[in-house]
Amino acid sequence: MNERIIIETVDLKKIYGMGDIQVAALDGLSIKIRQGEFVSVMGPSGSGKSTLMNILGCLDRPTEGQYILNGEDISGLDKVALANIRNKQLGFIFQSYNLLPRMDALENVILPMVYQRENNLPSEERQEKAMAALESVGLTDRAHHLPKELSGGQQQRVAIARALVNDPVLILADEPTGNLDTQSSNEILELLHDMHERGRTIMMVTHESEIADHTGRVIYIRDGKLDADRLNGKNAKKMKQKLRETMAATVSKGGEA
Amino acid sequence: MNIREVLRVAWKSIFSNKSRSILTMLGVIIGVAAVIVMMAVSAGTEATIAESINGLGSNLLFINSTLTRGGMGKDAQQGGLVFDDVEAIREQVNGVAGVSVDQNASDTIKYGNVSLESISIVGTTADYTTVRDVQVAYGRFFTDQDIDRTTKVVVLGSTVAEELFSEEDPIGQSVTVGTTKLTVIGVLAEKGLVSGTSFDEQIYLPITLVFQKFTPSQFAAMRGDHVRTIYVSVDEAYEMDDVILQVELLLVQRHDVTIETADFTIKTQNDIIETQESTTESFRMLLGWVAGVSLIVGGIGIMNIMLVSVTERTREIGLRQALGARPIDIQVQFLTEALMLSLVGGLLGVIVGVGGSWLFGEVGGMRTVIVPFSIALSFTSAAMVGIFFGYIPARRAAQLDPIVALRHD
Ligand SMILES: Nc1ncnc2c1ncn2[C@@H]1O[C@H](COP(=O)(O)OP(=O)(O)O)[C@@H](O)[C@H]1O
Ligand SMILES: [Mg+2]
Numbered sequence: 001m002n003e004r005i006i007i008e009t010v011d012l013k014k015i016y017g018m019g020d021i022q023v024a025a026l027d028g029l030s031i032k033i034r035q036g037e038f039v040s041v042m043g044p045s046g047s048g049k050s051t052l053m054n055i056l057g058c059l060d061r062p063t064e065g066q067y068i069l070n071g072e073d074i075s076g077l078d079k080v081a082l083a084n085i086r087n088k089q090l091g092f093i094f095q096s097y098n099l100l101p102r103m104d105a106l107e108n109v110i111l112p113m114v115y116q117r118e119n120n121l122p123s124e125e126r127q128e129k130a131m132a133a134l135e136s137v138g139l140t141d142r143a144h145h146l147p148k149e150l151s152g153g154q155q156q157r158v159a160i161a162r163a164l165v166n167d168p169v170l171i172l173a174d175e176p177t178g179n180l181d182t183q184s185s186n187e188i189l190e191l192l193h194d195m196h197e198r199g200r201t202i203m204m205v206t207h208e209s210e211i212a213d214h215t216g217r218v219i220y221i222r223d224g225k226l227d228a229d230r231l232n233g234k235n236a237k238k239m240k241q242k243l244r245e246t247m248a249a250t251v252s253k254g255g256e257a
Numbered sequence: 258m259n260i261r262e263v264l265r266v267a268w269k270s271i272f273s274n275k276s277r278s279i280l281t282m283l284g285v286i287i288g289v290a291a292v293i294v295m296m297a298v299s300a301g302t303e304a305t306i307a308e309s310i311n312g313l314g315s316n317l318l319f320i321n322s323t324l325t326r327g328g329m330g331k332d333a334q335q336g337g338l339v340f341d342d343v344e345a346i347r348e349q350v351n352g353v354a355g356v357s358v359d360q361n362a363s364d365t366i367k368y369g370n371v372s373l374e375s376i377s378i379v380g381t382t383a384d385y386t387t388v389r390d391v392q393v394a395y396g397r398f399f400t401d402q403d404i405d406r407t408t409k410v411v412v413l414g415s416t417v418a419e420e421l422f423s424e425e426d427p428i429g430q431s432v433t434v435g436t437t438k439l440t441v442i443g444v445l446a447e448k449g450l451v452s453g454t455s456f457d458e459q460i461y462l463p464i465t466l467v468f469q470k471f472t473p474s475q476f477a478a479m480r481g482d483h484v485r486t487i488y489v490s491v492d493e494a495y496e497m498d499d500v501i502l503q504v505e506l507l508l509v510q511r512h513d514v515t516i517e518t519a520d521f522t523i524k525t526q527n528d529i530i531e532t533q534e535s536t537t538e539s540f541r542m543l544l545g546w547v548a549g550v551s552l553i554v555g556g557i558g559i560m561n562i563m564l565v566s567v568t569e570r571t572r573e574i575g576l577r578q579a580l581g582a583r584p585i586d587i588q589v590q591f592l593t594e595a596l597m598l599s600l601v602g603g604l605l606g607v608i609v610g611v612g613g614s615w616l617f618g619e620v621g622g623m624r625t626v627i628v629p630f631s632i633a634l635s636f637t638s639a640a641m642v643g644i645f646f647g648y649i650p651a652r653r654a655a656q657l658d659p660i661v662a663l664r665h666d
Contacts, residue, residue: 059579059659080583087581098576098663102273114262115581162580 005071006170006201007033007056012065014051014224025051026062027224033203035169038196038236040212041205043221049205050174052221056203057090057172058082070169087115091163093173097155099147105158106143109133112166133161137191153184160191164200171195173204177211183250189214190247193240214239267594270566271601281562282602284555285642288548289606289635290613295544296631297614299537301624306533309451310526316354317388318489318501319524320508337520338484338508340464343382345511346487350503352495355384358484360464362471364435368421376417377459378434380467388490391456396428396443399463407465411439416457418444434460437470497525552638555602556646563595563650574654575662588655595647596640603639607632 014026025048033039041049054060055067058074067074070089077085091112092098099108109130113121121129134143137157147155156176163171173192177185189211196202204215212218216236220227271278322337340358347356360380366373379385383401386393399410411432418427418441427441439462448456462471491500501523505516512520567574574587611627618625 054660057579059663080585083578083581083583083586086579092579094663098572098579100573100576102269111577112580115577115583115586120259166581 004035005032006035006037006069007031007203008066008068009056009062010066010068012052012055012062012067014048014055014060015063024224026055026065028065029221029224029226031219031226031229033201035201036196036199037217038192038202038215039204040215040218041203041221042207042209042212042218043227045207047221048224049221051224053172053174053203053205056170057092058085083115084117087112087117088166089169091166091168091171093156093159093163093171093176095175095178097147097152097159097179099155099158099162101147104144104146105134105139105150105161106130108147108158109161109165112162116166130161130165133165134158136164136194137161151184152180153187156180156184156188157191160188160195164195169201171200171202173202175205175207177206177208185211186243186247190243193243214243263589263593264597266590267597270594271597277562278598278601281558282555282598282605284551284558285599285602285639286555286606286609288552288555288642289603289639290610291551292545292548292635292638293607293610293627293631294613294617294625295548296541296628297610297625298617298623299541299544300626300628301618303534303537304626305624306537307530310529310533316491316493316497317526318491318497318504319526319529320487320489320504321522321524322483322485323520323522338487340468340484342508342511343484343487345507346489346504347384349507350489350500352492352500352503353489354492355387355490357382357385357388357488357490358464359486359488360467360472360484362467364471366417366421366460367433368430371421373417373420376434378467378471379459379461380464380471381461382464384490385461388488389456391448392446393443394446395426396441398443398461404463404465407469408463409437409439409466410442410463412443412445412461413441414445414455414457414459414461415447416455417460434462435471501525548635549638552635552642555639556599556642559595559598559602559643560646560650562598563591563647564653566594567591567650567654570654571657571662571665574657575659575665578657578659579663584655587657588651591651591654592644592647595651596643599639599643599647600636603636606639607636610635 009029009031012026012029013024016023016025027048029048029052041052043049051060055062056069058069058077062075065075069085072085074082074085086092099105100111103111106127110126113126113129131140131143134140137160139154139157139161142150142154142158147158150158156179160176163173176192177188180188192202192204193214202215204211206212213232214236216233217229217231219229320338320342343356343358347353358381362378362380363375364378366376382404383399385391386398393412394415396412398412399408402408403410411434413421413427421427421432422430427444430441431438432441433439445456445461450456489500489504491497504523505519508521509516509519514520574582577587577590610632614625614627617623
C-alpha cells in the first residue's frame with residue numbers, strides 16, 4: 001500500500017454552543033488516511049460524521065486540534081487559502097447532489113474550473129475536460145440537460161463528474177446514495193469503485209452497512225470519538241465483484257433506469 | 258472567474274426572473290426617464306424663451322421705468338421714464354440705430370360694415386420697425402413727422418388687414434378706430450407670435466396720437482408723457498457696454514438722480530435670457546431632486562431584491578464556495594448582478610426618457626430638446642446607485658459561512 005498520507009487529524013475537536021450548553025460534535029478524533037484508500041465513515045445519527053467531513057472538506061474549522069491535508073497544515077489558514085484548497089485538492093459529493101438548477105450538466109461540471117486561479121484554462125479546453133468527465137460517468141448524451149431533466153441517479157453522476165474535474169487528491173462524499181434507490185445506488189457505487197481503482201482517495205459517510213461493506217476500511221464514530229476502525233479489504237473485493245455481476249446482468253436485460 | 262463569465266451568470270440570473278427584474282428596475286427606469294424628460298422639457302422651454310427674446314429685435318436694450326421715488330420735491334412724486342427721453346437718447350447717444358417706445362390701448366376698428374372688437378393698439382415711434390425687427394409689406398410706416406404732427410394714420414398687422422379688407426387694397430383707405438377716423442398708410446409683413454405678442458393682430462399708431470386720443474385721462478393725470486419701457490436698438494458697429502454707459506449717464510443727468518437712486522434699469526437681451534434661465538435653472542434643480550429621490554428609491558428596490566436573491570440562493574453560494582469561490586468572487590458576482598440590474602434599468606430608462614420626450618413634443622405639443630448630458634448623468638447615477646445599493650447584499654453573500662449556506666434550504 002502507498003505510504004503517502006492524505007489525511008491526518010490530531011485530537012480534532014469541534015465544540016458547538018459557546019454558552020452554558022456545549023456540544024462536542026467532535027471530541028478528540030485522530031485518524032490517518034493514506035493515498036488510494038476507499039474509506040467509509042459510519043456511526044449513529046448525531047455522532048459527528050458530517051462535522052468531520054466538513055472539517056476534512058475545509059468548509060469548517062476545528063475548535064481544537066490539527067488537520068494536515070496532503071502534507072499541509074490547514075488549521076491556521078484563512079478563508080481565501082481554504083477556498084483555494086477546496087478548489088484544487090478536494091472533490092465533494094453531496095447527498096442532495098447540489099447542482100445549480102439553471103445550468104445544464106456540462107456547465108455544472110465546468111464550475112470548479114471557473115474558480116481555478118492557477119493555469120486557468122481557455123473555454124474550449126474546459127469544455128473538453130468537462131465532457132471527458134461526463135463521459136467517465138456515462139452521461140455524454142445528457143451534457144445539455146438541466147438538472148430537473150435528469151433522474152436523481154443521473155444528477156449524482158453529474159455531481160461525481162464535477163467532483164473529479166479538477167483532479168483532486170481527495171473525494172469527500174457525505175451519504176452519496178442517501179436519496180437514491182438501489183439501482184441508482186449501485187451505479188454510484190460502481191463509479192466510486194472505478195475512481196478508487198484509478199487511484200483516488202475516497203472518504204464516504206454512510207449509515208447502511210451494505211454500502212460500507214464495499215470499502216476497504218470502515219471507521220466508526222460515536223459521540224465525536226473514534227469507536228472502531230476496521231479493515232475490510234477482502235469483503236470489499238467480493239462486494240465489488242458481486243456488484244459488477246449484477247450490473248452486467250441488468251444492463252444485458254436492458255434495464256437502464 | 259473572468260469578466261465574461263461573471264457577466265453571463267449575472268445576466269442569466271436577471272433574465273430567468275424577468276418580471277421580478279423589471280419590477281425591481283422600475284424605480285431606476287422612472288428616475289432615469291424623469292431626468293431625461295425633465296431636462297428635455299426645460300431645455301425646450303429655455304430655447305423657446307431665448308428665441309422669443311431674440312425675436313423681439315436685434316441688439317436690443319430694454320430701459321425700464323422702476324418708479325423709484327428718489328430725490329426731493331415735485332420730481333420725487335414723478336420719476337421714471339418720459340417720452341422726451343426717447344428723443345434725447347436718439348439725439349445724444351452715439352451708436353443708437355433706433356429708439357422706440359410703446360403705449361398700448363385697445364379699441365374697436367371698423368371698415369365699411371366689418372368691425373373688429375378689442376383690437377390691440379400700439380402707439381409707437383418711427384423707429385419701431387428697426388427696433389422690433391418688423392417689415393412693412395405694403396405702403397409705409399409712420400415717420401417722425403407723423404409723430405410730431407400727430408397725424409391720423411394707422412399701420413395694420415397682416416391679420417387685421419386681411420380681416421378688414423380681404424382682397425381690397427387697404428392703402429389710403431379710411432378706417433374708424435374708436436371714434437377717430439384714420440388713414441391706412443401701411444400693412445406689416447407677417448411675423449407671428451413672438452414672446453406672447455401677436456404682431457399680426459395689432460394695429461400701429463403714432464404714439465402722440467395714442468396719448469391724445471386713446472389714453473387722454475392717463476396722459477393728463479400723470480402731467481407728463483410717462484412711458485414704461487424704452488427699446489433701444491444698438492448699432493452693430495458699436496460696443497453694447499459703451500452705449501449702455503452713455504444712456505445711463507444721459508438719463509441720470511436728465512432725471513437728476515444718481516446711479517444708486519436711478520429710476521430706471523437697463524437690460525440687454527442676454528440679461529433677460531439669463532434671468533429666465535436662472536428661473537428654469539432652479540426649476541431644474543427641483544426636478545433634479547425629484548429624479549434623485551426616485552433613483553434612490555430605485556436603489557433601495559434593488560438592494561431589497563438583491564437581499565432576497567442572496568437568501569434564495571444561499572445554497573448556490575454555499576456550493577460555489579465549496580467548489581472554490583473566494584469571498585471576493587461571490588461579492589463580485591452579486592455586485593455585478595446589482596450593477597447590471599441598474600444599468601439595464603438605466604438603459605430602459607434612457608429609452609423611455611427619450612421616447613417620452615419625443616412624445617411630449619409630438620403629442621403634448623411641448624417643445625423638448627434632448628440634452629445628451631442628461632443621458633450621461635442619469636446613466637452614471639444609475640450605475641452608482643447599483644454599486645452603492647448592491648454593496649450590502651453582495652457583502653452579505655460574500656461573508657456567508659460555507660456550511661451554513663450549504664445546509665440552507
Ligand atoms: N451548527 C451547529 N450548531 C450546533 N450544534 C451542531 C451544529 N452542527 C452539528 N451540531 C451538533 O453536533 C452533533 C454532530 O452532528 P453531525 O456532525 O451533523 O452528526 P451526523 O452527521 O453524524 O449525524 C449533533 O449533536 C448536532 O446536533
Ligand atoms: Mg450527517
